[in-house]
Amino acid sequence: MSNIIGLLDIGRRAILQHQTAIQVTGHNIANANSEGYSRQKAVLEAAIPISLSPGQVGSGVETTEIKRIYDKFLTAQVNSEKHGLGRWEAQRKGLERAEIVFDEPSGFGLSQAMADFWNAWQDLTNNPSGHTERVNLLAKSQNMTSSFNKISSDLMRQQEDLDTSIVGTVNEINNITGKIAELNQKITETEVTGLKANDYRDQRDLLLKDLAEKIDFDSFEDNYGKVAVFAGNGRTLVDDSFSWNLTTQTNINGHEDIMWIDGDGNLNNITAEIDSGQLKGWLEVRDVAIDDYLTRLDDLASTMITQVNALHTNGFDLNGTAGIDYFSGTSAFDIDVNVNIANDVNLIAAATTAAGVPGDNSNALAIANLNNGLFMSAGTATFHDYYNSLSSDVGSGVGEAIQYYDHQHAMSRNVDNIRESVSGVSLDEEMMNLVKFQHAYTAAAKLVTKVDELIATVMDMGR
Amino acid sequence: MRVTSKMMVNNINLEISMQSELLLKTQKVIASQKKVQRASDDPIAMGKILNYRESISSIDQYMDNIIQGKTRFEFSETIFDSAMDLSARAKNISVNESSGTYETRQAAAVEIQNIRDQIVSLANSKMGENYLFSGHQTDTPAFSHHVEISGGVAANIDFGLAADATDTTIDIKDASGSVVRTITQGDFVTPASGGTMGANSVVWNGLDTWGALLPDGSYTFEVNSNDSNAGVRVIDYETYNGDSGDIEMMMGDGVNLKVNVDGNTAFTDLFYRLSRLQQGLEDPNLTNGTIQISGQVNALEAAHDQIAYVRSEGASKYNRLEVSESQYDKLKINIQDMLSDEEDADMATAIMELQSMQAAYETTLATAAKIIQPSLVDFLR
Numbered sequence: 001m002s003n004i005i006g007l008l009d010i011g012r013r014a015i016l017q018h019q020t021a022i023q024v025t026g027h028n029i030a031n032a033n034s035e036g037y038s039r040q041k042a043v044l045e046a047a048i049p050i051s052l053s054p055g056q057v058g059s060g061v062e063t064t065e066i067k068r069i070y071d072k073f074l075t076a077q078v079n080s081e082k083h084g085l086g087r088w089e090a091q092r093k094g095l096e097r098a099e100i101v102f103d104e105p106s107g108f109g110l111s112q113a114m115a116d117f118w119n120a121w122q123d124l125t126n127n128p129s130g131h132t133e134r135v136n137l138l139a140k141s142q143n144m145t146s147s148f149n150k151i152s153s154d155l156m157r158q159q160e161d162l163d164t165s166i167v168g169t170v171n172e173i174n175n176i177t178g179k180i181a182e183l184n185q186k187i188t189e190t191e192v193t194g195l196k197a198n199d200y201r202d203q204r205d206l207l208l209k210d211l212a213e214k215i216d217f218d219s220f221e222d223n224y225g226k227v228a229v230f231a232g233n234g235r236t237l238v239d240d241s242f243s244w245n246l247t248t249q250t251n252i253n254g255h256e257d258i259m260w261i262d263g264d265g266n267l268n269n270i271t272a273e274i275d276s277g278q279l280k281g282w283l284e285v286r287d288v289a290i291d292d293y294l295t296r297l298d299d300l301a302s303t304m305i306t307q308v309n310a311l312h313t314n315g316f317d318l319n320g321t322a323g324i325d326y327f328s329g330t331s332a333f334d335i336d337v338n339v340n341i342a343n344d345v346n347l348i349a350a351a352t353t354a355a356g357v358p359g360d361n362s363n364a365l366a367i368a369n370l371n372n373g374l375f376m377s378a379g380t381a382t383f384h385d386y387y388n389s390l391s392s393d394v395g396s397g398v399g400e401a402i403q404y405y406d407h408q409h410a411m412s413r414n415v416d417n418i419r420e421s422v423s424g425v426s427l428d429e430e431m432m433n434l435v436k437f438q439h440a441y442t443a444a445a446k447l448v449t450k451v452d453e454l455i456a457t458v459m460d461m462g463r
Numbered sequence: 464m465r466v467t468s469k470m471m472v473n474n475i476n477l478e479i480s481m482q483s484e485l486l487l488k489t490q491k492v493i494a495s496q497k498k499v500q501r502a503s504d505d506p507i508a509m510g511k512i513l514n515y516r517e518s519i520s521s522i523d524q525y526m527d528n529i530i531q532g533k534t535r536f537e538f539s540e541t542i543f544d545s546a547m548d549l550s551a552r553a554k555n556i557s558v559n560e561s562s563g564t565y566e567t568r569q570a571a572a573v574e575i576q577n578i579r580d581q582i583v584s585l586a587n588s589k590m591g592e593n594y595l596f597s598g599h600q601t602d603t604p605a606f607s608h609h610v611e612i613s614g615g616v617a618a619n620i621d622f623g624l625a626a627d628a629t630d631t632t633i634d635i636k637d638a639s640g641s642v643v644r645t646i647t648q649g650d651f652v653t654p655a656s657g658g659t660m661g662a663n664s665v666v667w668n669g670l671d672t673w674g675a676l677l678p679d680g681s682y683t684f685e686v687n688s689n690d691s692n693a694g695v696r697v698i699d700y701e702t703y704n705g706d707s708g709d710i711e712m713m714m715g716d717g718v719n720l721k722v723n724v725d726g727n728t729a730f731t732d733l734f735y736r737l738s739r740l741q742q743g744l745e746d747p748n749l750t751n752g753t754i755q756i757s758g759q760v761n762a763l764e765a766a767h768d769q770i771a772y773v774r775s776e777g778a779s780k781y782n783r784l785e786v787s788e789s790q791y792d793k794l795k796i797n798i799q800d801m802l803s804d805e806e807d808a809d810m811a812t813a814i815m816e817l818q819s820m821q822a823a824y825e826t827t828l829a830t831a832a833k834i835i836q837p838s839l840v841d842f843l844r
Contacts, residue, residue: 032468032469033469096501096503099501099502099503100501102502104502104509104513105497105499105500105501105502105509105512107516111513111516111517112516112520115516115517115520115521116520118524119520119521119523119524122524122525122527122528122713123524123527125528125711125712125713126527126528126531126532126712127591127592127593129592129593129601129602130591130592351599353599355599355706356599356706356708357599358593358599358600358601358602359593359597359598359599359600359601359602359708359710359723360599360708360710361710361711362709362711365711365713365719368713369713369717371521372716372717384513384514384517388510388513388514389510391502391509391510391513392502392506392507392509392510393506394502394503395501395502395503395504395505395506395509396503396506397503398501398502398503399503399504399506402503413473413477416473417470417473417474420467420469420470420473421464421465421466421467421470422465424465424467424469424470425467425469426465426466426467426468427467427468427838427839427840428468428838428839431838431839431840431843432839435843
């Protein structure tokens, strides 16, 4: 036997559930462009039927859950690609900046400055007592030493800038892990009551994606909905509703190492344990690439200093006194023309014997010939060859980073697209849903009106 | 596959951004006309470019050096040419005057004096600030009566005499021409006599007439020499003041070329012979004079040939420089071609690429506009 009030109930439920469904659709539409949003779906199912004598009679619709459409394996893949993307983007940008410092294509780089320097010595051989030639040699020498200084200090400053970026990122990481821990708490509390914390989960996923770009980690979710995050060699960043912080510490080279603070408050150096993410990119540029460039540049400068000074101190200047050091300094950073020579170009020692002054140009000849000497790479390369291979390597490094970045970018994009395909909001779809639910809502309202008429008829029957 | 509007927008953004990046790059290539904008565009090409540039710079410098070397040889050539003319004339005089009279000989003596003065000034030629024939002593004239003192160290006064003398006086003068010291017979340590034929050297301790040390610097001197037995004056001549240093220039990697001629080799003997000739011409005793004069004929011929010899050495070095110069010219052109190959953009190709990229870009934009605009919202009532 059916129940007329039951009919009303069916109508009431239908209206309310469809209202909920429209609310979920509205939420989707509102969040169509929200970063990291996964579309939600109100799952409408037939309610528990009532057993009556002719058979089971349905009792309407109920919403069993509001489901979040997402693929957790995809999420893991997205994060994994983000590690690589963060690393190669950071590495590419860092190396490109270093490449600009060398400035070779313009023709005004160190290569040209060195060539001009050796040429100026040859000019001196043609007129060893000439004032103009000496002044010119001084100018070209200072030009070259300034180029060395500038490249060296620019690279060092870039290393400092990378340190600043690293410190900033470490702070951001701590921020993110703190928030993830909080969300862990909120999600557990909400889901313990049986409700799905869809929006919180979206927020947490977004935070994890952000974190993935910065540092590589492993994560997994336990049965209570909590996500644990591990970085480096199993260093816990987030577990349950607690987070562990990272910090930085200056190492013996004057740069920042990345430290993990464990439960007892001890600092553990995890710099070598980081394999990917922006932090790795910056560390590679700072500690591997730029260090290598600086070492090679210093090698070049110090060999030049040694060789030129050795010949110069063997010679005699225009006053007939023995030559002093031509260059002061020991590395690319501080190489400079001896200040005494800068003040008095007569101190440039072009002659090999005191008696040979002023016409003897043989010392200047010997120094000019250093250009052809094999002093670099254990006696196999000239100064020019050595510098050439250095600037080639700078170029190749950038080229390689660009290739890796492009590849990683494409991979990341593909995975993002797939995720979007699964979890993204399609406005067309939501429009259809809106129409669908609206029709059902209208029909349900009609049902209620009809039942109302039925009840009125029944009331009339009793009179 | 389910496609959301966000996917389409993201994709279009990415494609537009990639295409505009390519457009920007092509535009930079056209503006700078260089294919290689950064080392990373093509590291191998960059390496070659740097090598070619260095080669060109090197070649330019060597060519510079060569031009300077050639100028020096050209200059020396004209000097030797004049010197040869003068010494040939002197030899003719010696031939003629072997049988000359007293009057002709006196006239000839004056002419020889002039010839000597001219050749001295040729030998003391300067190029720019530097004396050409003084070896390393490029700030000192090659042949002059000239002594330098410094720090109270005794210096040698070097001069030549055309014959043995019985008394010789040397007046040492400072820059203004006033005599600061006179050295006479009695001050000579060697030679014990008044001077011998040929080169002589007297030591001077740098003290002036009153025994005070003179300031460092260079001083000129004048020699007055006589043979009282024959009753004639003895001609003095300038000896070589420079050294035997070589001046080399770089004409290639590790290739040096000596460019100077040592004045001693070229001129010393000539001056000696010319002064002997003059001595003979001035000799009032015609018989002795004839012996002296005719004795110089062959020697002057030899001195003349000596100059010819250094001149032809210079000529062959000059040729060598010219050959190098033309080789470098050709080499430079080749290297510039190779550099241009690596470095320069082919404008036609670049502009065509730009145009096709522009077309692609515009197509992408138009397509994007068509795709992202309509959605179901527009079509529902």
